Amino acid sequence: METELAELEAQLPAGCLITKPETMEAYRRDRANDPHPGMPLAVVRATSTADVQATVRFAAAHGIPVVPRGAGSSLSGGSTAVDGGIVLSVDRMREITIDPVTRTAFVQPGALNAEVKAAAAEHGCWYPPDPASFEFCSIGGNVATNAGGLCCVKYGVTTDYVLGMTVVLADGRAVTLGGPRLKDVAGLSLTKLFVGSEGTLGIITEVCLRLIPAQRLRTTLVATFPTLDDSTNTVLEITKTMRPSMCEFMDRVTINAVEDDVHMGLDRDAEAMLIIQSDEPAEHAGREIADIERICRDNHAGEVFSTDDPDEGEQFIAARRHAIPAVEKTGTILLEDVGVPVPLLGRLVDGIAEIAGQRDVTIAVMAHAGDGNTHPLVVFDPTDAAQEERAHTAYGEIMDLAMGLGGTITGEHGVGRLKQPWLGAYLGDDVYELNHRIKAALDPQGILNPGVVFNREQAAAAPSAAHDPSASAAAS
Template sequence: MDALLSRLRENLPPEALITDPDVTASYSNDMASFCDAGTPAVVVLPRTVEQVQHVMRTATELRVPVVPQGARTGLSGGANASDGCIVLSLVKMDRILEISPVDRIAVVEPGVVNAVLSRAVGEHGLYYPPDPSSWETCTIGGNIGTASGGLCCVKYGVTAEYVLGLEVVLADGRLLSTGRRTAKGVAGYDLTRLFVGSEGSLGVVVKAVLALRPKPPRQLVLAAEFPSAATACDAVCAIMERGHTPSLLEIMDRTTIRAVNAMAQMGLPDTTEALLLAAFDTADPGPDLAAVGELCAAAGATQVVPAEDEAESELLLQARRLSLTALEAVKTATMIDDVCVPRSRLAAMIDGTAAIAEKHDLTIGVCAHAGDGNTHPVVCFDHRDPDESARARESFDEIMALGLELGGTITGEHGVGVLKKEWLARELGPVGVELQQAVKNAFDPLGILNPGKLF
């Protein structure tokens, strides 16, 4: 410990180092349940690339593990500390370095908060689409590390599609530049995409070149109530099959609806088994909303309510935005799953999750990015009750197994971290794991970058 602090202090200002055990303990974990976390030796908050390089050179020299962190809003334990590690928190590297309306790019440091970037580019008539639910607090570096998504993914895609280039400090302190600033570029292997979703296990992102889009018109929303999850999912399939491109297509099951009603008195009918929200952000969304409304009615919707204006749209979206908060209020703890399945199997995923909830006598609500099949089953449980906690963990695993059985994946946007290591191995298979570990070894031969995650 003395040698580590002595070496770090050589090229870091005093305010960049935190050694108080009570404070360092607060950096030990992200927001995931059931994930082990160690005790960091020190927390470093660098402000420059050179400071990050010094940390990595020191870590390599002394063989000390390093855990890169953003705002710690993750849900898989990917930012959890390991014993004796250096927690490398990038939140102080929070500058927007450039916004170019001509090239439609932004160049940012990793600590920039997603919402801050969105508002900044909006002043230039531009739009950064990825919008995780934690967008007011999560950072771009964390979004890149976990390949985050959000409500708009059905039309605009996920983080990986907007990262054009990166500057990354490698495990040994060298600085690697990947990708480009241009609209096109296919020179060599796509190392940029390799780092997106790598959860800090291959290098430390210190700068990102992000693609931007022209700012779209304000969206209008339609809400449709259904007597079953199956009929709501039939409507989803019909909407996508007919070629519609909604800017948002979200679904909430009956458990989620009732939790939101209990918290916010939204007035949704107790007979509603599923609520579907569809939005369009075109210049004239009326015809699209009308067409989608007809498809919902044909699928069995009991009520279809199109918004008249932006204010009504925001009111309709409030229920979806409150979903996780409302479910968190049901019990003392939650586990938020992140299983993505083909759209055609979405009903089977939601109904299967309900059966798992009944089997384990638990409250499990499902809200989902229906347009891309990304479900978020939320297991509610009392963490003070060992039996209920055990049943919660079993149900979580059964939900992931169901997703794989339906041709899906264990994570659509939250990452693997600690929580899903075993399940990653099941999804990839032995050959896939072997090759991914070989990639990890090529970038981090000493295994000091975010050890214990992914594999």
């Protein structure tokens, strides 16, 4: 393969192709920390759409898997390397062009979410989606996973801001879908199909994002609760009539992990804490926050604190964003991303507490409560094999619990490699087969991010009769 790789190298700018094992090491794992990542054949650090095309054409010609990679911050193993594949990193493709008149941004996929926000802000514009990892996750990854975040409860998820993109298909062709038009229904909604496709249908090399006018100042309210039910009832009552711009939840384990780490004076005895923001105009925000405070108190809140000082508010948000790293310091974690219809949030959270008790493991729960999207973190000591096994059991049980409540196995992180084994059960045979049909139509060789979303063997074979469940399901 060395001769062939030399051919590819000749088509790329100097230094873009990496085959040195020590240098490739940094590109094997993502933030899901797979203990057994693949050993790639090569890493390509693309600088342009043309570089991506050359790489994909090479891979297609030789039947080599391609794992696209943005900032490597996937929490579900979406950019873990596979043996003998090419890791196609876009971390050098970071150009951002803001058009403040059209209120759009053209962004290369390696640009960080925070960089897009900052560039937009320079022009009085705002790019809302804000994963907790916004300071170190890439826009390409955000679009590939349809990432969520904290402000989704009012402002929606990534797909709501993607107007168009340039994408390199599995045969190396580059196509441009959509563009800076707020409404466009000419042809199938292919832009929306590629959003959230986790690099399995094509490789995004530029996105056109919708921006909106700058967010107003936020008022932040923090409240603690003596029971989980009190906190989830509060969430339901608030979202029934109001549209807070943030509605986050942390349970007692999470509160304590954060407090251990940053010493903010959080109430360690509270069973739950909510962090809620309003970005309504000043006069109205005051009234809205007063209403929210009343609802919190009606639901037995202990402390309730609110502030319209942006820095003071930001401290609490920072505590919430810090929750995953803080819990990670207490042990090895298995990170969930289950979501349920908002009214069932209480049953989900209670059920997780039960699983923690039954399996005798620690589970920290934080949530984008207003969306019903939770991140239970199952914590275990990797030197205790029995505990590790119980943790893995609990991890599966939490997904089963969410599905039983009409919920999803992943609300915003993506299926990746970690949740792939659960996807078939979640979708059911017919819908899973429909996913495979689209995959087979767009990536017939199955070279794009194999093992992500689609089972590696099924993806390669679909939609052949051997793996096509439609025959048995046709009677449904």
